[in-house]
Amino acid sequence: xxxxxxxxxxxxDALLEWLSPNREDAGHKYEIIRQRxxxxxxxxGCVDPEELTDETMNRVASxxxxxxxxxxGEPALFFYAVGNLVYxxxxxxxxxxxxxxxxTDSAEDERRFECLEACLEKQTLENRELVIQYYQDExxxxxxxxxxxxxxxxxxxxxxxxxxxxxxxxLLDCVERCLGLNEN
Amino acid sequence: MNFWRRxxxxxxxxxxxxxxxxxxxxxxxxxxxxxxxxxxEELLATEDELVDKYLxxxxxxxxxxxxxxxxAVSEDHQRKIVFGKTFCSYLESISSKYESLAVKEKPxxxxxxxxxTSIILTMLVMAxxxxxxxxxxxxxxxxxxxxxAVTLVSGSNRAEGTSTQRLSRPPTDTVLAVRLEIASNDYxxxxxxxxxxxxxxxxxxxxxxxxxxxxxxxxxxxxxKLLDAGDYVFKxxxxxxxxxxxxxxxxxxxxxx
Numbered sequence: 001x002x003x004x005x006x007x008x009x010x011x012x013d014a015l016l017e018w019l020s021p022n023r024e025d026a027g028h029k030y031e032i033i034r035q036r037x038x039x040x041x042x043x044x045g046c047v048d049p050e051e052l053t054d055e056t057m058n059r060v061a062s063x064x065x066x067x068x069x070x071x072x073g074e075p076a077l078f079f080y081a082v083g084n085l086v087y088x089x090x091x092x093x094x095x096x097x098x099x100x101x102x103x104t105d106s107a108e109d110e111r112r113f114e115c116l117e118a119c120l121e122k123q124t125l126e127n128r129e130l131v132i133q134y135y136q137d138e139x140x141x142x143x144x145x146x147x148x149x150x151x152x153x154x155x156x157x158x159x160x161x162x163x164x165x166x167x168x169x170x171l172l173d174c175v176e177r178c179l180g181l182n183e184n
Numbered sequence: 185m186n187f188w189r190r191x192x193x194x195x196x197x198x199x200x201x202x203x204x205x206x207x208x209x210x211x212x213x214x215x216x217x218x219x220x221x222x223x224x225e226e227l228l229a230t231e232d233e234l235v236d237k238y239l240x241x242x243x244x245x246x247x248x249x250x251x252x253x254x255x256a257v258s259e260d261h262q263r264k265i266v267f268g269k270t271f272c273s274y275l276e277s278i279s280s281k282y283e284s285l286a287v288k289e290k291p292x293x294x295x296x297x298x299x300x301t302s303i304i305l306t307m308l309v310m311a312x313x314x315x316x317x318x319x320x321x322x323x324x325x326x327x328x329x330x331x332x333a334v335t336l337v338s339g340s341n342r343a344e345g346t347s348t349q350r351l352s353r354p355p356t357d358t359v360l361a362v363r364l365e366i367a368s369n370d371y372x373x374x375x376x377x378x379x380x381x382x383x384x385x386x387x388x389x390x391x392x393x394x395x396x397x398x399x400x401x402x403x404x405x406x407x408x409k410l411l412d413a414g415d416y417v418f419k420x421x422x423x424x425x426x427x428x429x430x431x432x433x434x435x436x437x438x439x440x441x
Contacts, residue, residue, distance in 0.1 A: 036217055036224055038260055039228075040218070043203075045255075046257070046258055047259070048259070049258050050259070050260070074219060076218040079218070080214065080218050109269075112266070113270055113273060116270050116274050117274070132275065135275055158190060161229050162225050162229055165228050165229040168267075171271070172264065172267040175270070
């Protein structure tokens with residue numbers, strides 16, 4: 001890929017078309033791949049996973065015209081292969097500065113706390129109770145509480161775990177929007 | 185996904201997030217992350233759990249160092265750590281409130297209501313069966329234990345010279361099966377009234393006749409408690425279609441002391 005290659009609307013449209021003839025479905029798949037690539041780069045200890053993901057998506061978009069006729073298989077795995085290449089190149093580059101360890105001041109902590117309270121209020125009562133009860137307590141008490149909660153809801157423990165995780169991540173996004181950190 | 189496979193994958197995801205998973209396993213895991221939603225969601229849940237363990241000092245020394253040097257490097261994970269801190273603070277702040285509302289440890293019985301109900305029902309049925317069998321045994325014991333039988337011929341049919349049937353008083357808790365012979369079975373249903381010394385004692389109905397050696401018999405089972413010493417008369421009536429009794433004959437029996 002040429003340096004400073006910019007993703008054009010045409011390339012982006014071609015990329016979506018390659019993912020699915022249905023644009024809405026294609027957009028959904030694009031977002032899924034993007035989010036999961038960010039997770040992979042994060043898990044690999046990359047400081048800037050979003051930047052690496054964007055670079056990966058752009059590179060795939062730049063080749064999509066060829067891909068439409070030459071590639072067969074799961075598109076996500078092609079993104080993965082390109083992502084590996086991007087990752088290896090990033091290791092050869094000078095590492096970006098490591099982000100300062102998470103430190104927040106008390107005023108910001110206060111704002112986050114208030115935003116969390118507000119975001120919890122926006123959840124349904126069931127979700128609010130679930131996420132609080134799931135993450136309450138320590139060690140043995142937590143295990144027992146989760147077991148009873150799963151039985152009360154009539155779902156498997158792992159299903160409860162995933163449900164609690166989804167609510168928690170929704171709260172995270174909500175808190176960041178509340179703080180103005182997340183435009184989505 | 186079975187329990188053991190899930191447990192193994194959970195371990196792998198934790199190693200992956202701390203940067204200690206073998207490269208050979210890592211590629212396979214990452215491809216599954218991209219293509220399998222369930223694995224991706226497991227990863228998100230494992231991230232949260234790792235963050236919580238770190239924030240509550242539940243990670244061992246080595247994992248703690250890996251967490252800080254590898255996991256916490258990315259902006260994405262730092263967002264989770266910051267949120268985790270806020271969430272932990274919130275949970276601590278409401279912990280006293282939720283203590284009183286906590287899901288109390290229920291007795292094992294009520295945690296498995298279906299099983300508990302089944303056990304209760306089974307015990308109930310067993311108790312009923314036992315009670316019924318005891319009852320049956322008691323009611324049948326006098327019959328099974330000791331049943332005396334006597335065949336009576338109708339007084340009107342008694343040949344000249346024959347005397348009233350005599351019987352020693354039966355022991356207590358016995359039943360006297362009194363067989364009343366009739367020449368013909370003219371009715372569908374019969375009634376037998378028992379008298380002692382001219383006084384009514386009890387009524388047996390409805391009764392049906394059974395063939396026996398060229399004639400018919402009607403059997404009345406009389407509890408020995410009703411048979412003190414004295415002269416007894418069994419008055420036999422056939423029940424007409426209209427329901428009114430029609431006297432057919434009477435049978436005499438003397439119970440000796």
